[in-house]
Amino acid sequence: MDKLQVVGGKRLEGEIVISGAKNAALPILCAGLLTSGDLELSNVPRLHDVKTILKLLAQTGLKVTQDDEKVTLNGSAITTLEAPYELVKTMRASILVLGPLLARFGEAKVSLPGGCAIGSRPVDQHIKGLQALGADITIEGGYIHARCKKLKGARIRTDMITVTGTENLLMAATLADGETILENAAREPEVTDLANLLVAMGARIEGIGTDRLVIQGVAELHGARHAVISDRIEAATFLCAVAATGGDILLRNTRTDYFDVALDKLREIGLVMTMGPESIRAQMGGRPKPVSFRTTEYPGFPTDMQAQFMAVDTIASGSSRITETIFENRFMHVQEMNRLGASIQTEGNTAHVKGVDRLVGAPVMATDLRASASLVIAAMAAQGTTIIDRIYHLDRGYDRMEVKLSAVGADIVRIK
Numbered sequence: 001m002d003k004l005q006v007v008g009g010k011r012l013e014g015e016i017v018i019s020g021a022k023n024a025a026l027p028i029l030c031a032g033l034l035t036s037g038d039l040e041l042s043n044v045p046r047l048h049d050v051k052t053i054l055k056l057l058a059q060t061g062l063k064v065t066q067d068d069e070k071v072t073l074n075g076s077a078i079t080t081l082e083a084p085y086e087l088v089k090t091m092r093a094s095i096l097v098l099g100p101l102l103a104r105f106g107e108a109k110v111s112l113p114g115g116c117a118i119g120s121r122p123v124d125q126h127i128k129g130l131q132a133l134g135a136d137i138t139i140e141g142g143y144i145h146a147r148c149k150k151l152k153g154a155r156i157r158t159d160m161i162t163v164t165g166t167e168n169l170l171m172a173a174t175l176a177d178g179e180t181i182l183e184n185a186a187r188e189p190e191v192t193d194l195a196n197l198l199v200a201m202g203a204r205i206e207g208i209g210t211d212r213l214v215i216q217g218v219a220e221l222h223g224a225r226h227a228v229i230s231d232r233i234e235a236a237t238f239l240c241a242v243a244a245t246g247g248d249i250l251l252r253n254t255r256t257d258y259f260d261v262a263l264d265k266l267r268e269i270g271l272v273m274t275m276g277p278e279s280i281r282a283q284m285g286g287r288p289k290p291v292s293f294r295t296t297e298y299p300g301f302p303t304d305m306q307a308q309f310m311a312v313d314t315i316a317s318g319s320s321r322i323t324e325t326i327f328e329n330r331f332m333h334v335q336e337m338n339r340l341g342a343s344i345q346t347e348g349n350t351a352h353v354k355g356v357d358r359l360v361g362a363p364v365m366a367t368d369l370r371a372s373a374s375l376v377i378a379a380m381a382a383q384g385t386t387i388i389d390r391i392y393h394l395d396r397g398y399d400r401m402e403v404k405l406s407a408v409g410a411d412i413v414r415i416k
């Protein structure tokens with residue numbers, strides 16, 4: 001099991017290229033199941049989760065060719081309509097093959113994703129929505145078995161805003177008979193990127209970017225060419241890093257129009273940012289100021305940035321309050337940060353952070369993807385050496401993070 005060794009106290013100076021967005025790439029790759037044509041994708045991030053979904057897709061018979069960030073898919077010879085437990089248990093996003101397989105082939109058998117460290121994360125909304133589209137769904141032996149000769153458009157309102165729920169139902173609706181209205185739809189930029197790809201494939205979708213998507217089903221979808229949007233969570237992670245260590249970095253290949261709340265908070269911390277068309281220059285001198293926030297669905301403060309901002313708050317010049325409203329257990333990084341000398345008390349879904357003058361390096365353990373990233377940030381700000389264990393969590397969602405950070409001056413090495 002790989003570890004990261006971080007020696008803190010180094011300022012970050014230089015350029016970082018942001019990779020494609022994991023949470024856009026995963027549903028977009030599953031959209032390859034919807035057509036017998038070629039899907040030519042670029043800016044696909046090199047992540048463990050992308051490897052996992054490509055393995056799962058290849059098992060169905062989808063033809064996959066990958067050359068670095070370029071991936072071409074062809075769904076003309078799909079033979080298996082099943083997503084087995086062995087793969088689904090390692091990545092919940094595998095549930096995203098359910099809607100496409102059902103819509104195109106009238107049947108799908110997908111293992112129920114287990115929970116994960118940050119919460120139980122049920123998929124009841126995915127199932128309810130597909131049933132509304134006419135699917136007959138049974139759950140037996142840990143598998144979701146869905147059947148339907150031809151899905152029929154319907155009006156669906158999910159009980160809560162769900163990102164992959166919206167994506168599954170959106171993909172299924174593109175090939176259903178008639179009109180589907182998805183209300184309470186997620187508006188994350190990654191959902192919008194998927195919707196734009198589906199339109200490029202011939203889908204008819206109105207209301208993209210809003211919480212009400214109206215889809216007119218079509219008989220079939222054709223191939224398309226698409227560049228995955230850049231990863232706003234990765235970009236924000238590096239902005240938090242320089243906010244914590246001080247320095248002057250230039251992020252390349254990033255969008256600047258999909259951060260809003262997070263950017264305001266980074267400015268409140270004291271980060272000076274200059275936007276280019278596809279770049280952000282971030283300069284930080286002096287001690288971070290404390291910021292409080294509560295996570296909500298887009299366009300509110302993203303839950304996927306909560307741990308990274310908390311890392312900055314641990315050394316801020318004052319106290320802050322962080323409330324997590326999306327997942328029931330997304331504070332596992334708190335205990336690990338307190339091992340580094342942070343002063344964080346949790347009370348239900350709120351964390352009270354008292355900024356300390358300095359953190360001190362110690363052995364810590366990654367528990368989930370964004371928690372791992374927050375520990376890297378805290379370790380880079382700490383004095384002395386930190387060893388972060390179980391960094392396979394990090395590799396799921398960050399493309400060679402230690403390589404990118406070392407290139408801008410961080411002292412961070414991977415220990416096999």
Ligand code: EPZ
Binds near residue numbers: 120165326327370
């Ligand atoms: C997506 O997960 C992201 N993953 C997560 O990113 C992200 O944290 C999350 O959205 C929230 O933004 C991908 O896009 C692959 P949800 P998802 O369905 O879709 C409850 C990362 O770090 N819910 O929006 O699984 C659920 O329990 C990952 O990159 C139900 O109750 O999240 C949660 O409390 C972590 N029933 C809330 O809704 C359902 O059927 C939001 O979950 C579906 C969801």
